[in-house]
Amino acid sequence: MEKTLNLLMGRQVSSPQLQALGVALDSTELKQWPAVIIKKGRLFCQRCGFQAPRTNYALPDKSYYCPACLAWGRLTTTMSLYSIPEANDFKKYSQDLLEKKPRLSLWQKKAAKELLQTVKRKQERLLWAVTGAGKTEMLFEALNFALLNQQRVCLATPRVDVCNELYPRLCQVFPKVKSSLLYQNSGQEYTYTQLVVCTVHQLLRFYHAFDLLVIDEVDAFPYVNDHQLHYTVANAKKINSSTLYLTATPDRYLKQQIHQEKLAVTCLPLRYHRHLLPEITLVKLYFPKQKIEARIKRYLAKWIKNKTPFLVFVPQIALLKPILEELQHFWPAIKGECVSALDPDRLQKVKNLRTGSDCYLVTTTILERGITIARLNVMVLQADAPVFSETVLVQIAGRVGRDKDYPTGDVILAYQEMTSALRAAKKQIKLLNKKATQLLKNDEVSTL
């Protein structure tokens, strides 16, 4: 019994789920509140934050249901949600949990200190660090502090791949702390742990649970512009808690928040190898019908001559094949492939590019994040298409020059009409590089 009550700590469950756990509905420890409420004729789901006029969601028995979180079990106006308040029933650690402190550069150390301060003061902060700056390492100090103080900690991200990458690293760094990895169909049953790594959607099951909530890749789909997920995040953390947002490419909303000084920010414009981000080269095309013009062909020819791998981004899946055919028509001896989200052997193809058995990949925006290949060059065709937003373009540019030995490379964006996203992406990289040069200058002065 004690165990099942532990499972409910900081969670929110509906009555059928509670019955499945074998807990009586009138248990004294349980906090209870209505699952779906009607406010001025509008339906409001207290679990996922869905809001809409109620008329479309009526059931014949005159109750209303939330259509947005059906997959987690249907909630109606007649049902309640139950929870047990988070008691932070964790082991007390006497010594430092960080066994091996990561080696940080001077600027990383400064950023890590700011994050630690934020956690101590229970505030919110955005860590804006360029692609390849070592964001996770900077977090460890803050996580260590929270865990030592018996706080419950969650790392959430919109992408499953990122979860799977983060979890083993955290286990390695904090071997003594009980941790769990949650995502849909993970096959793991929920256990009560101090450290939780999960997808943002899993936060739907939590209620006022976390003292420290870290959200990685805040600008990634589906977290951006999703009010429900924002509600979910706000609902999952305690009222008096700290939140850290991590990103390489803040979107317009986040930038606005920074500008209005609603969100504190730590900016780290330098990569860990202390080189600037590669600048974007814009190439305007004049003949819309011709797919690969001479103006961009010469870049491709250069890359092929130098035997460096490259990615060609296109806006639609339908364009993958024709572009690949054309490239093969120009250079029949050079091997290449095309990749999309629908491709089952996508990982294998990326591996081929890394080992050098393929020279290039034609791809959609799925390879925008999380791919690191040495000496990579990048070209974006039809960069004025709406899928290439500012954050996507900056992420794509961030694929280049991640290696310590080859910190430079080309980022070619081919377009026909200038868009605000193109302009903003170029501007963002310029701004970050400007800040980075300033940092480097100060650094030299201080070391002198």
Add this chain to the structure above:
Amino acid sequence: MMKCLLCNATLAFDFSWRWFFSFQAFETVPICEKCHQKFIAIAEKTSCPGCGRKQTQRKLCQDCLRWRNLQKELLYNKVFYVYAEPNMRAYFEAYKFQGDYRLRQIFAKALQAYCKKYLRRGWSIVVIPVDEQTLATRGFDQVVGFLPDIPKKMYLYHLKKFGRCPQSHKSRQERLATPQPFGYQGPADLERKNILLVDDIYTTGSTLYHARELLLAHNCGCVRSVTLAR
């Protein structure tokens, strides 16, 4: 702005002059054309006349021959879509088991049009009921949901003791061996009235044949049936 109930894509409105001068109310569609095409429709020409199963030609299938060998008159079931296919299964999963009541709108139009045809000829529409326990947890009857504007007769009800194990959890043999699951609560004499039975899925046919037996015992006329999927 209307969204497709299944894929959430924005639905385009086709306002035409023809519609404008037709002086009819504008008909909104619940799902997009793409999602609609994913369901496999069954044409009359290529289905079994007895149960509506999709085949290559129009002749009685093995199951219907077996029913006929049992000295039963066939139901001549009308079916709209194939059930044993991922999209339709996903639909019923979302509609019946997750309980998204909005999804009834997707097929309501087709089913109602079919029922109206029979109503005009003076037939009665009888719905296969859901047992009380399911009704309480689900909050709606999935077949009644398909027919909001049709006058339905609730002649049948579920006998309680069979309400424990739903049909969808049984094997084929178990289903065929199930005793009469329904009770009758209509008028004692149906006066040779013709009846159209409506259900959501036809699997073995035993549910519908049980219902027909009960109705025949109360002196009804001809019994036919219609289901959304087979």
